[in-house]
Amino acid sequence: MNLLLLSLILFVQFMNFKEFENLIGKDISTANYILATDFDNKALGGNLYFSNSDVSNYFYGMPYKVISIKTNDMGVIEAITIVFLGVIDRSFYDTFILDYGEPNTIQVIDGRDDIGKWTKPDVKEEGDIEQSVRKVTLIMKEGKFEDNPLFMIWNKKRYQIRTLLKYEQNMSEITFRIPTNKF
Secondary structure (H helix, E strand, O other): OHHHHHHHHHHHHHHOOOOHHHHOOOEHHHHHHHOOOOOEOOOOOOOEEEEEEEEEEEEOOEEEEEEEEEEOOOOEEEEEEEEEOOOOOHHHHHHHHHHHOOOOEEEEEEEEEEEEEEEOOOOOOOOOOOOEEEEEEEEEEEOOHHHOOOEEEEEOOOOEEEEEEEOOOOEEEEEEEOOOOOO
């Protein structure tokens, strides 16, 4: 009976799990256990682990299939990224800010600078591919959620939350990580 009750409690915790920030600073095995999945780093090696599910899971009503975890060399979690199948919508945002508050910054694109275009002109053999490279610098400004932000950041005491909204690809990412000044 006690085993059944413990299993039920763990199942309910997993189904309602939304406090990814509580995994920051914990060993990767904790994420394997709490999220009931095996994070794999065989493809890339190093300190980056992935879990790719055949079924969609939900976080604040948004479906996702992929979670990545970055650890330090000791296997301690530094960042957790959830990749969503769609752009974070107003419903997600409104519910999310009830738990985490308003973001410290909402950045929207205000313009872009395309700097140069370099082309490799010396095609030596048939089948060589001509290469072009250009540098694009985005000009950002503070905005609101309604302005279709590129990213939003929440700075908390123990962790930081960063969202990246990719409208053209119809996907979003949300990362819980150790606080940093880097994007």
